[in-house]
Amino acid sequence: MTDNGNGDSNGNDFLARRFETHRPHLSAVAHRMLGSAAEAEDAVQEAWFRLNRTGDKDIDNLGGWLTTVVGRVCLDMLRTRTSRAEQPLEPDAPVPDTTADPEQDALLADSVGVALLVVLDTLTPAERLAFVLHDLFAVPFEEVGEIVGRTPAAARQLASRARRRVQGAPAPDAGEARRRQREVADAFLAATREGDFEALVGVLDPDVVARSEAGVTSGALAVAKGATSFAALAGFAHPALVDGRIGIAAVVDGRVDRTLAFTFVRNRIAVIDIVTDAAHVAESTVELL
Template sequence: MNDHQWFAEQLALHRPRLRAVAYRLLGSMTEADDALQEAWLRTTRADRAAVSNPAAWLTTLVGRVCIDMLRARHARPEQLTGSWEPLISEHGNPEDASLHADAVGIALLVVLDSLEPAERLAVVLHDMFGVPFDQVAAVLGRTPAATRQLASRARRRLREQSPPSQAGLPAQRRVVDAFLAAARTGNFDALLALLDPDVVFRSDHGRRVRRAPALLTGIHAVAARAAEAGPRFARLCAPALINGAAGVVARDLGGKTVAVIGFTFRDDRIATIDMILDPDKLPSEPTAKSR
């Protein structure tokens, strides 16, 4: 087996983990797949004899590709919206199943997107995937001590803005079903009963709409918005699994996805609602339902 074939075999073997690493670093499955393609191209310049631990070596390689992509992204000040995109489960795809088994919720992706590239890479690789600090430091071109400081700073920011603890999936689905039922009838009181007092609603229209994402905070403001728009919009919605949690996909009469809504939950109430309307972040084909 030549080097080209060996690297291809190793990439195929470790692809699910590498794809999960890239998704957490980039927040976009499209960009994650682009990162793996770039990593594959870089293996053509590598020496198989220098690779003693293929899994670790490939993780480092993907990390280097992702940090380059993150830095390029942060150099574009005109970008008004988050760079993450929702992960909607598909039946029969083992890679999607492995991602959902340990998925990053949308609310956490929002927080991760606020970190500097080096902070994000340090905390994701070390804390979420167990990559040693000396290996992370090699990716960043910093000392292990400096990399530990980056991860520590990122952890503090994650704690300050951390999403609430999630209810179990069956409880999440019951709450989402009740939310849709209340929204379809514009039942303000029923919506109030399902929302956390400090609920946050975010709406991402994408870069094509030149304005920052909409933001509402507080139970009455969010309930009023849902009661006003719900009777018309909620009829397009169906429950789905979004980033490993109960969520909603809205489709037009032709089956095209027009919105994805992710939720986080606190004590069986909805704590955050993230509505993604950006067409660049939505699947172009009808998506299989997951219940």
């Protein structure tokens, strides 16, 4: 392992661990900037190379410093792409995590859907960076201006122009989205009933999170394995709206025994909120579909 200039390999290991805590955020920034999972990974790796060379001794805010570096790397990549007239948009690529709250990340990922990615590709590199960093990640215009080499006022104007373009993007078809979510919920229920592990994994986001009174389970393989415990009740389960969200309700002896409410990203289940406590189930609004 290469020394980072601040000491021995132990120092480098510590620096790498610090970097990894910021990787999900950096990946999300880069993915939304570039629209390409592969290019986003390259940008994040470049940020690590630069940090490894300089060390963190003189960096007061590591997260801010890394965001600035990733922003500049992405800006250079966008400018290079523009000069080559290339647009490597990957609308079906999974969007990395951005926060510690999976549901909030899922909702944010929904807001940055295919239509928005298409609109972002019509912006200039500076406009795209200003909009993504400020409007999606709340980076102050002072920092945005430093990255694009402009004043804070000019950075604000860039974001404003981009915002007007984005707001003109076609709205998603809510009815079509709900229909596709219902199809995914039906597929989840069918796979659970049949014990089809591969089919279960197929309808789950790779980074799916299942939350219940018992705790939190993360990852498609672990969540699919946990879903097998629901198999005994699957015969009593029905697709349902759970507090307005597409999900599943198990009805035993005429009453709702438990509920699963889904949050979707890219037509896969990204968050499953499981409620089994009778009192909490009674507080939910459940409409069988």
